[in-house]
Amino acid sequence: MSENIHGRISRYEKIRADFNIMLTLEPYNSFDLKIEEALLDLNKLLEIDPNNEDTLMISGAIYTLSSTTYRMISRINEALQDLNKSLEIMPNNALTLRQRGSIYYNIDEFDKSIEDINRSIEITPNFAIALGECGNS
Structure with missing residues (x-):
């Protein structure tokens, strides 16, 4: 069981690191990652299996990462909305x-x-x- 948790943490950290590198290189092109489309796909997966931990974790990570983009372009309300969504999924992050x-x-x-x-x-x-x-x- 603990290996599974460590694997999830490792994947989350890798996703975050890759996203931060991309933001450093091109902070205003980060929406080219099609974050909204990814979230729609993840939400479809959650409709099929609402308790899938991997899908929930990735959804929470994407909301957290998209908030970084909003914050960088001074869209604070959107950043807060995405952080709130992430915390609904992962309240102890x-x-x-x-x-x-x-x-x-x-x-x-x-x-x-x-x-x-x-x-x-x-x-x-x-x-x-x-x-x-x-x-x-």
């Missing part, structure tokens, strides 16, 4: 909580920011980025 907390901080919603950052740290106590942001909030 420390990275997603940290990202949403950071956005809340930037739009002066400090109580929400502190709540998300603290939850992120509870889930992953040695999460250095979240610990640093906790000091800012």
